[in-house]
Amino acid sequence: MSRKLLEFVQDITRLLAGESDEARILARGRERLAGLVAVDDWLPDAFAQPHPQYYQQYLLYADPLDRFSIVSFVWGPGQRTPVHDHLTWGLVGCLRGRERETAYERQADGSFRATDTRLLLPGQTAAVSPSIGDVHQVANDLADQPSVSIHVYGLNIGRVQRHVFDPDSGAAKSFVSGYASSVVPNLWA
Numbered sequence: 475m476s477r478k479l480l481e482f483v484q485d486i487t488r489l490l491a492g493e494s495d496e497a498r499i500l501a502r503g504r505e506r507l508a509g510l511v512a513v514d515d516w517l518p519d520a521f522a523q524p525h526p527q528y529y530q531q532y533l534l535y536a537d538p539l540d541r542f543s544i545v546s547f548v549w550g551p552g553q554r555t556p557v558h559d560h561l562t563w564g565l566v567g568c569l570r571g572r573e574r575e576t577a578y579e580r581q582a583d584g585s586f587r588a589t590d591t592r593l594l595l596p597g598q599t600a601a602v603s604p605s606i607g608d609v610h611q612v613a614n615d616l617a618d619q620p621s622v623s624i625h626v627y628g629l630n631i632g633r634v635q636r637h638v639f640d641p642d643s644g645a646a647k648s649f650v651s652g653y654a655s656s657v658v659p660n661l662w663a
């Protein structure tokens with residue numbers, strides 16, 4: 475079912491070619507992502523494999539000019555990201571399992587406080603960006619099975635320097651996430 479992913483890549487490419495307003499990119503991109511994750515029948519198994527220790531970030535597609543990237547995130551039971559930022563717009567669509575997303579806001583003393591927690595069920599989406607709230611933590615809310623979500627970002631997310639935070643102290647650490655895989659799906663298979 476690579477056709478679904480190919481059509482999604484085409485949709486996002488067309489969207490970004492004709493639109494530069496972030497709010498509209500998020501709104502329209504979110505509709506398209508909701509369509510992609512509405513039915514869980516297209517993600518190749520190789521890009522849905524959990525790791526016993528670490529959550530996985532599989533690159534599905536990267537725009538050659540780094541205008542966007544599409545990634546499958548796979549959390550094993552109980553796994554979660556650190557509190558982190560993106561420094562660009564991002565969309566999250568839950569494909570499988572159940573995810574828990576906690577938004578954080580920086581306080582006057584420099585620390586981060588959790589402001590909102592929501593569960594993402596298959597087919598549901600969320601958005602982040604520096605203008606609407608860019609710091610969050612995402613966790614697998616299931617203790618006995620993996621969760622998988624599809625993410626879209628406004629740049630090549632695995633290649634850029636961003637930050638993880640210690641929420642209590644507010645201390646930031648720079649990181650480049652990279653990708654767990656060295657191959658991408660054949661969209662024309």
Ligand SMILES: [Fe+2]
Pocket residue numbers: 558559560610612
């Ligand atoms: Fe994130």
